[in-house]
Amino acid sequence: AVVSTQSTGDAERVVEGAAAAADSTPSVAPLETLANGHPTYRTALQMAGSKKRRDFRRLRKLKKIAAKRNVEWETLDVRDFGPLPAPPSFRERIDAVLANPRFRLRLVKVGSKEFEETFADTHAVYARYQSTIHGDTPDKCNQSRFHNFLCNSPFQHREVENQGAYHQQYWLDGTLIAVGVLDILPRCLSSVYFYYDPSYEGLTLGTLSALFELHLASKLSRTALPSLRWYYMGFYIHSCRKMRYKGRFRPSYLLCP
Numbered sequence: 001a002v003v004s005t006q007s008t009g010d011a012e013r014v015v016e017g018a019a020a021a022a023d024s025t026p027s028v029a030p031l032e033t034l035a036n037g038h039p040t041y042r043t044a045l046q047m048a049g050s051k052k053r054r055d056f057r058r059l060r061k062l063k064k065i066a067a068k069r070n071v072e073w074e075t076l077d078v079r080d081f082g083p084l085p086a087p088p089s090f091r092e093r094i095d096a097v098l099a100n101p102r103f104r105l106r107l108v109k110v111g112s113k114e115f116e117e118t119f120a121d122t123h124a125v126y127a128r129y130q131s132t133i134h135g136d137t138p139d140k141c142n143q144s145r146f147h148n149f150l151c152n153s154p155f156q157h158r159e160v161e162n163q164g165a166y167h168q169q170y171w172l173d174g175t176l177i178a179v180g181v182l183d184i185l186p187r188c189l190s191s192v193y194f195y196y197d198p199s200y201e202g203l204t205l206g207t208l209s210a211l212f213e214l215h216l217a218s219k220l221s222r223t224a225l226p227s228l229r230w231y232y233m234g235f236y237i238h239s240c241r242k243m244r245y246k247g248r249f250r251p252s253y254l255l256c257p
Contacts, residue, residue, distance in 0.1 A: 094215045102173050105212060110151055110165040119151075121176045122167060125197050126150070132198040133242075150181050150193055162224040168212070170196075170205070180209045182216075188230040189217040207245045 066072060088096070097103060108115045123146050130141040153165035163184050170178040178196035182189060191213055196205045210233060217231040233246045236254065 104171040106169040129195040190232040191234045
C-alpha cells in the first residue's frame with residue numbers, strides 16, 4: 001500500500017497534522033500537568049517556545065499573582081492567566097531549523113554537476129546504511145548497484161524546470177548525514193527512498209525527512225508548481241517497524257490496501 005497526503009488546499013492542515021505527529025513520537029517527554037490535567041504555565045511557555053516580550057511581561061505579572069497567593073508561580077493553572085501564547089506554526093519551525101548555520105538542506109537534481117560532485121559522499125552514506133540497518137554485504141551496495149537503484153531514474157533526463165528526479169541532501173557541520181530520493185512531478189512529490197548515516201539513528205530522521213518533504217511540497221505548490229497537490233510517502237507495511245512512522249501523519253490516504 002502507498003500512503004499519500006494532500007499538499008495543497010488542505011496544505012496548512014496537513015503540515016500542522018504532520019508537526020503534531022512528530023511531536024507525538026514516544027521519545028517526547030510527558031508534559032508537566034496539574035492534578036486537574038491542565039498544563040502548568042511553565043509547560044505552556046515551553047510548548048510555545050515563546051521569546052516574545054509580551055509573554056515575559058505576562059510572566060512577571062503572573063509571579064506577582066503567585067506571590068500574593070503565597071504559591072510557586074510554576075504551579076499555577078494556566079487558566080488563571082488568560083490565553084496561552086500561540087505556538088509557532090509548522091512553517092516557522094522548519095524555517096527556524098533552516099536558519100541554523102550548522103544545518104544545510106540541498107535539493108540536487110540527478111545527473112547535474114552538483115550531483116556528480118557529491119556522488120561519492122551520497123554513496124558512502126548509502127553503503128553504511130544498507131550494511132548496518134539491512135545487513136547487506138559490500139557487493140550488494142557498491143556504486144554500480146547504488147546507481148541502478150536510486151540514480152538511474154526514468155525522470156533523470158526530464159528537461160522540465162522544477163520537475164524530475166532529485167536527491168535532497170541533509171548536511172550537518174559540513175558532513176552529509178542523510179539523503180532523501182524524490183521524484184517531483186506535475187501533480188505530486190513522491191518519496192522514493194530515504195537513507196541516513198546510522199550514527200544518527202536516534203534522531204528519528206525518517207520523520208524529520210517527511211516533514212521537510214511536506215514543507216518542500218507545500219512550497220512548490222505555492223510557487224513553481226501550482227498543479228502539485230499530493231505528497232506520496234511511499235510503501236507502507238504496518239508490520240514493518242521502520243515504516244510505522246508514516247501512519248502518524250494525518251490527514252492521509254492509504255491507497256491499494
